[in-house]
Amino acid sequence: MTNKLSSVALPKDLVKNDLIWLGDIGREIITRSIESKVGDSYFVLEQLEDDVLLAIIKSICHDSNLAKRIEFRIPENLNLKKDGLPDSIWFPGDAGSARNKPLPTDKDVMITAVGNRENPTDTLRHLEKINKSSFLYNSVKFWVEHFEKGDIAGASSKITLGENKKVLTAAIEGFLSDNPKTLTGAADYIIKVRNLFESGTEIKKAFGIAFPVLGLPRDETYFCDIKDETSPNQWKTLFNKAETERSGIVDGFYNGSLLLREDLENNLKSLKDKLVGHENIEKIL
Numbered sequence: 001m002t003n004k005l006s007s008v009a010l011p012k013d014l015v016k017n018d019l020i021w022l023g024d025i026g027r028e029i030i031t032r033s034i035e036s037k038v039g040d041s042y043f044v045l046e047q048l049e050d051d052v053l054l055a056i057i058k059s060i061c062h063d064s065n066l067a068k069r070i071e072f073r074i075p076e077n078l079n080l081k082k083d084g085l086p087d088s089i090w091f092p093g094d095a096g097s098a099r100n101k102p103l104p105t106d107k108d109v110m111i112t113a114v115g116n117r118e119n120p121t122d123t124l125r126h127l128e129k130i131n132k133s134s135f136l137y138n139s140v141k142f143w144v145e146h147f148e149k150g151d152i153a154g155a156s157s158k159i160t161l162g163e164n165k166k167v168l169t170a171a172i173e174g175f176l177s178d179n180p181k182t183l184t185g186a187a188d189y190i191i192k193v194r195n196l197f198e199s200g201t202e203i204k205k206a207f208g209i210a211f212p213v214l215g216l217p218r219d220e221t222y223f224c225d226i227k228d229e230t231s232p233n234q235w236k237t238l239f240n241k242a243e244t245e246r247s248g249i250v251d252g253f254y255n256g257s258l259l260l261r262e263d264l265e266n267n268l269k270s271l272k273d274k275l276v277g278h279e280n281i282e283k284i285l
Contacts, residue, residue: 174235
């Protein structure tokens with residue numbers, strides 16, 4: 001019998017790289033959990049951007065071996081886009097009633113959703129939550145694998161990390177543990193770093209050059225003097241410092257204070273004094 005879920009073609013709107021990555025990583029998080037258990041598994045996709053939630057579902061549908069085990073019960077009242085997905089995944093009730101309804105005998109996994117809406121913990125306490133935190137903690141290996149291997153939809157190709165893998169793993173763990181504002185923003189940033197590395201940029205420089213994706217000024221040397229490049233905590237500290245001190249620069253603020261022309265001129269004069277005699281001073285300033 002043809003499995004309706006696994007035969008679904010990935011819609012064109014899943015060609016956006018950040019959603020491809022997030023969909024695949026979400027699928028891998030769920031797969032890891034299923035494989036670690038004995039018996040049935042019950043999941044709720046919660047407090048996720050609608051596009052991310054749909055990307056996870058679509059990525060699961062693309063994996064025929066996984067999809068055939070799953071009973072989807074995605075509440076219709078979430079009003080998600082339905083293009084490219086079968087009618088069978090939509091559920092007339094809410095996540096609580098989806099939890100209470102027995103699984104069919106040929107399924108051992110149930111997935112429901114509450115989107116980005118708040119829900120009483122009491123209603124969903126028997127379901128394993130897949131949310132933003134699931135992507136940020138204990139899932140670094142999946143981000144690194146996607147950086148290295150590309151994605152299931154073939155939108156990016158495999159690259160060789162070699163000795164850079166330890167540094168990359170620490171950098172990604174530090175970045176994710178600093179709790180980026182959105183998952184799509186986090187994915188966009190890591191993808192930008194990947195593109196830079198693939199084109200020949202040194203890995204630590206790539207993380208600084210990609211800063212504008214996060215709304216920070218570009219700084220290719222920002223991470224170059226890190227004391228231990230394999231320490232996630234040191235990367236986290238630097239990401240936090242950059243966000244705290246530099247996030248408002250593009251809007252005219254520095255470290256929470258308004259940048260004034262007088263301050264900039266004074267700082268420039270001080271810098272010129274320090275660099276007197278430097279042969280490349282004109283290039284620097």
